[in-house]
Amino acid sequence: MRSTHRADLHVHTINSDGAHTAQELIDRSAKSLCLLSFCDHDTFGAYSSDLVLPKTMRLLPGIEMSCQVGDSDLHMLAYFPKGLTGEILSWGRLLETDRKERVLNGVSQLRESGVPLLWKDFEAETGSSVPCRSHVARALIRGGLCDSAGQAFRQWLRQGIFRRPQITAEEAFQQVHELDGLTYWAHPQADQIRTHGERLIKAGLDGVESLYKNLGTPHRKVAREFQETHELGACGGSDLHRESPRLKIGQFAVDTRRLDARL
Template sequence: MSIDLHSHTDQSDGSLSPQMLIELAEKNGVQMLSITDHDTVSAYHLINNVPKNMHLIKGVEISCSWNNATIHILGLDINITEEYLLKNLEIQSKQRLIRAGKIAKILVKLGITDPLTRVMELAGNNIGRPHFAQYLLEVGKVRTREEAFKKYLGNGKPGDVKFEWMEMKTAIECIKNAGGIAVLAHPAAYKYTNTKLNGLLKEFKEFGGQGIEVISGSQTSAITNNLTSLAIKYDFFGSQGSDFHEYKNGYSSLGKCMPLSPSIQPVWNLF
């Protein structure tokens, strides 16, 4: 079975509409899909049709804070109408708008035409730095989104405006209150030492986290093996996802995930 439990639409920082993502998933043979936009579940209200042979798992990717650093937690198989979850996602959306205003002012001081109007057109109310990267690409200030982060938006750069996300404990509470399963997204992406990563996993488990994303995008086999060992060590369910955002050079990674090791329990056994 082709399973992809981490993908994004244009309701956060992806390029495809929710319905277009569903159609691409069907084309790629995905049989179980979760749309996990950043801090919003609005995509699910814009889907008109789901193929009969596709199991759509409602999800979200929540940005949160742990030890003064930003991490992402997937909420899978959630109730997208649950009040506590929606209230906290709305708070994050408002905070994103405030941060966007600050980033826009910084870019103007650097001689860039005020980007906020166009960025809001690109993003709606769920603004993130990738939307500023797209704007910088459109106006010719950079050649790629990656260059936008290297010059303007990445860690330590002028547009790196700090953000007060909800705490990890709160994010997990939101997911559990919505009847969902909390899964730590792309653990290797944080580039933590083994000691720090183990510390994160211990607290994540203590707060009610149930799984980790063992397979994420096109990571190396060494990373996958390490995450498999950690899933076994902490008795986590394993998840997998492409973290699809857009076509790259005509290629779609959606649904192109390596299989989980049979030595760990898949998170979809809980759905």
């Protein structure tokens, strides 16, 4: 599989809720991708080590931010084509701290509500990663309190126990732009576009993840129409967290010629 014109701009590492190291993802996709971006949840941790890149691959620094958008919490992607600076990394640590605080507080709230979730199970799932609700779901499974992540989210993790992220989309976009970055709406759903689209346009949205692997046909259609109407850029990726028989590392790719040229 030739890497020419093949990109994946949405991959997770062990620094948030992924299963693979950044270097492993680079090494195993080197022959199939020419452009790769780690977009971990509220952290640039994947970029903190000395990564070895093949000459045929470019690494685009990115992050997946959780933002308040009206009464919803949505995910936004930020990319920094000019590279990461100390100022960008410092800002990323603020996002990381907020995420750690709200997840840890959520675990405490669950325990106080009577859910017998053990800290040792949560810590075993999180390790040194920046915690996510998916870690909490895995800890609940580990402790025998539920059978699946889906059950964990339905029963405990969608009830407002976890506080909202502090940053609003407006604040995030302003900060990203001041840091010479670009903002994209991650895996946008049709109903979200109809509800929040105009607000995000006014906030300075640069593009839409309309080339996202798991975007269903109706949602993709609305996302592309929204993108074209507002002359926004496009990005996309696999959102790979863990390799599976159905999705191997480096298997999914977007043609780079369909991406926002600014990336």
